[in-house]
Amino acid sequence: MSVLAIAEHRRGELRPVSLEQLAAGRDLADKLDCELHTAVIGGDVEAFGAKLNREGVDTVHTVDIGEEFNHDVYTQVVTQLTTELDPTVLLMPNSVNGLDYAPAVANRLDRPLVTDVVDIDAENGLTATRELYGSKAETTIDVHADQAAVTIRPAEWPTIETEGDAAIEAFDASIDESAVKSTVKGFEEVGGGDIDITDADVLVSVGRGIEEEENLDIIHDLAEALDATVSGSRPLIDNGWLAKDRQVGQSGKVVTPDVYIAIGISGAVQHVAGMKGSDTIVAINTDPNAPIFDIADYGIQDDLFEVVPALIEQFQ
């Protein structure tokens, strides 16, 4: 028995979820009374391996292959490593890249896959907690199998900071090149606008609750009245109502203003990932159960079309 966690890195940096997985993995390994292994594939594996050597980790496997993520390579390596180590639970990040290889690995190994878990337990068989309907409901799932694959939601577990005394072992994977049918050509930074929302002290952030592009006028008016910058949730950017670099969230910008006013934004996990570090969070939303209120410091549970004009008036 063991737990194996697969690390993630991009452009020379280990991503935080790699260390969060060690916390989730150690906890699970304690319950299963077994070892915790972690592995890093590609890039500067030596440096990454040293960073993954944290308290509670028994072995770090380094796989010196390629520079950046390629799902064909990852799928083969993780499948081989898992076959070799035979862990009870295989942990992978529920990141964009995690979702690009974890399902293939689970399928090849014939392991059930539970994605985007926010909690996991092994006391009475493996159980996982997930969210449904955009975080409005939560569910527990029993996994009826001896071995499973799980992807964990980023930023749900703490990172382990203390250095450990793990064994560092190189793993030799053999890659079937004919099965590598994708080629990563490079990366591109998303631009499109003229302003850096990460610089703003006050963000007036608008979501799908605004309904129509014309209605954005009141948001711009409010921003002007507050001398603030306008940002938004993804649907506004998808609709082309705001420039791409005004998007706050997992795939947008991470912002930490003094004040973040979320107007008509539900607070989906991918949005919250970009703004939860704001000093003061204010939410205006008609839905008292909207997840945004879980992280807001102040809230108004009312119609934005009434509250925002009233607020503008206060500043005129």
Added chain:
Amino acid sequence: MKILVTVKEVAAVDDEFEIDGLAIDDRYVTADLNEWDEYAVEAAVQIQEAHDDVEVVTVTVGPSETDETIRQALAKGADRAIRVWDDALDDAGLLDPETKAEVLAAVAAEEDPDLVLTGVQSADDGFGATGVTLADKLDMEWGAVVNDLDLDPEAGVASVHRELEGGVEELTDIEIPAVLTIQTGINDPRYASLRGIRQAQSKELAEYGLTDIGLDASEIESPLEQTSLYEPETEGEATVFEGSPEETATELAELLAEKGVTN
């Protein structure tokens, strides 16, 4: 060329709702076409418009009540639809990505598409794994979270952008046949025209049971069991301003002034 698009009806839950056992009481649920699938349908229809001889077929795992929703894809330009459902699927409980992919793979094996497009995830259960699982079952190449697609059928390559975290996109060439999971924002999904809606009524919507697609009910056994459903406890400690919009706005204005926000 043939493009298979997986589409699904999802449940949207009202602001206030009640849970009845392991499900949300029907009264608080409205059905809709999965947001991510709308973008996948649009991507397929755009390819159809840009190239000759492209057939767009949708496939759904779901009961007959979903017909109306999946006709939306026909109204937007898909040529025909396939829906798979029967008692065994109804009894299977939680349809995990593997189970759904098993069914979809059986249909895909029949249809032999050059490209399969799926949504990145469904808005209700959010597993985000069906597309890649399907690719692996079909022994096809794949790409997850695609927000830009440039298809070159002659060269057999899909040049895609994969949307990573933090405003970074990965540029990748993918050999087709392939499964691509489509992210919102890749295009601007069209509204169905009245003519499209009318035409959709006469387009083929084929219904199959498991045995029709060569599967055995015993193969449809989900290893995952949902044992509870509940409203998450709010960890939030938000101070909620009460009163009329004027009153709450005044309170908020005072707070903002306190925080040093002025014009």
